[in-house]
Amino acid sequence: MPSEITVLFFSFAADRMNTREKTYELPKELSVKEFFQQYLYPSLKEPLESWLFSVNEEWVDPHYALKPGDELAVVPPVSGG
Amino acid sequence: MPSEITVLFFSFAADRMNTREKTYELPKELSVKEFFQQYLYPSLKEPLESWLFSVNEEWVDPHYALKPGDELAVVPPVSGG
Amino acid sequence: MDYYLITEDPINLAEALSMIDDPSTGAQAIFLGTVRNEFEGRPSLGLYYDVYPPMAQSQIRKIGEALKEEFDIRHVVIIHRIGELPVGAASVLVAVSAPHREQAFAAAKAGIDRVKQQVPIWKKEHWADGSSQWHDEPEGTQEPR
């Protein structure tokens, strides 16, 4: 079942992806981890553990199964303050 | 050798002495401790260790020998802030 | 009252203080973070703060609510400014009021520690030599501004 998701990028991840927001067509259901490995690596070359992920503004773990219409945020290590 | 000193009182000590400043004629040289015991006790009934003393705006210990013209401050436990 | 804000506007300290004001509190502890003119010895002109706004906003609220559960404090204000900030500008404020100073200090300290660890905000240093660099980028590369 194909589905479309929106992915948000920030900080150096946005720089490397050359965008802050991008839409992806997924041919089948993928977990966050699978999506990261198949679509974002190696543009985002750091290992999965370097990132946090949220879906629809709630933190999720990498096993979360992406659903049509989800807004996935790829969150680099924070450095506020 | 008689000498005159000025004594400053604060907080509850000033209330009990009914003044914030008083001049004393000392008939002979006295230490702060001797002065306290002979002139201030029992109006100030707390033991010597309850008080701090300064002379001419410098802290002194109770063995300091009072000199003519000295300004002695009798300092209760502080409670600022 | 409690107040949580992610904003591009300057941080108003007087307003924050009026929010934590309470006749039952004797102790206000305030942390104000400002942009420094150097980082690890290297001269800097300022910082750009990137943010994921809704997550940052909900995260500072969660931090404040946790502080109120963990410490004996009455009110919390957390404000983080984002965007381009020159040296000297205030970037973050944590202000708490409490009956007593030990709890006020402990809560303010925990507050700013958590803001720096848990809020999706990222800063890019604008070095004095004209290059820019994201903080905490693994194997970060320096590119001209």
Added chain:
Amino acid sequence: MDYYLITEDPINLAEALSMIDDPSTGAQAIFLGTVRNEFEGRPSLGLYYDVYPPMAQSQIRKIGEALKEEFDIRHVVIIHRIGELPVGAASVLVAVSAPHREQAFAAAKAGIDRVKQQVPIWKKEHWADGSSQWHDEPEGTQEPR
């Protein structure tokens, strides 16, 4: 700059912050003490602060200078207001600026602790029932105001 003041006038926080401002500091820690509406559960209308002015002034300066020797901080402001203060009024301010927040917090905390222990200032509580009482008076008696 460093600044030490015993005063009857209201404490000006904005002015104090401008004094500790420094482009090399990223962390400002501020403690503001205010008059509470109760003490140990008993309702209060305010405080009267008595002071030995020259000793208090030299003492807060000594405290500030010691903080600068002991902690990695750049600037210190200590202000203590004296006289009659109503509930809610700010009575004491300790503000420090430092390159990093740990030292800023540690210095501000040590500063207010020492002010409360070492400065010849005494407070008298004006209880809501009309009586008044000096703090820290051994065997204190309560007299009508």
